[in-house]
Amino acid sequence: MLEVGQLVRVLPPFAESFPGEYEITEVIHHEDGQIAYVLGELGGFAPIYVEAVA
């Protein structure tokens, strides 16, 4: 589980469009149990499409 303020990389198939590192600005817990990490203006990303920067 990632948290607000953590730095992440975006994973394929979105990595080509959004290289680099981004900060999680919000964590959204949807009613159906899905989580979205909001990366500022990029919007939400599911846990399978981000990884924490070591």
Place this chain on the structure above:
Amino acid sequence: MTITTVDGLVSAMGNNSSRIVIDKASIANAAAGQFHSLWRATGQPGQGAIPGAAVSCDNTLLGAIQFTQQTAPATSYLGILEGLCANAGSTLEVHDRLAHMGGLNGTLTTAQTVGLDLNAILASDNLDARKGDANFSDVQWWLEWYTDTGGTAVTATVNVTYNDGTSGNLTGISLAATRRASFMQPLNNLIPAADSGKYIRDVNTVTLSATTGAAGSFGVTATRYRAALYKPLANVRFTADWAGLGLPEIPNESCLFCIQLAGATSTGIVRTTGKIVHG
């Protein structure tokens, strides 16, 4: 025979044409400067159906503007449009709806199959003629919304096959929160620099970066632009004649429908008439 002289055009305008009427109710929740499909707007022509699996479109679909089909070598052209909109600063574009699919889900984060392959269905519904240039450069591709998706802004990545047979992802496009029914997201401008000079012939999949929070319904649509009518003032009738329209050919089986480039927060009532001339 085709129309090759002004005399022939005048004769066709007066004696050999199909009168078209576009009278569409306004769609709410639009945004100025964005494209909105009138496929689902009620009125005349009637409200088009939400598509399921990928299929080609033709003139017999509910939602298509009707015109008399011709026997070759006779053909058809859009000869005149005149009309108004309740909102100022709008542009009514007439497109041939080549093919479409629907049923994409705003809550799925796996790659969703689209399978809209124009190259594979060119023998259907006169698509080979309707698509324009052989390299698919005349085809415009869109994500089209049928019901609203959810309030979380996400990114969409669209996987396509180009005219040279290679495949790749378009540049990711950020979708604002709560994409509304009728919104149309152009895809051609998302061809990345690495694939410059190529043209989309097939949309394979759409992947959302996260759930939007609501399934909604959206799909992929392929169209060919034919003409437009600019309406700078509200409730004032404007005319575009054959020269202004460019006298675009309308091949048999064309599925003509309208896309409104909105000038306000609704598409506004659209009332337009015109003639498709034959010869």
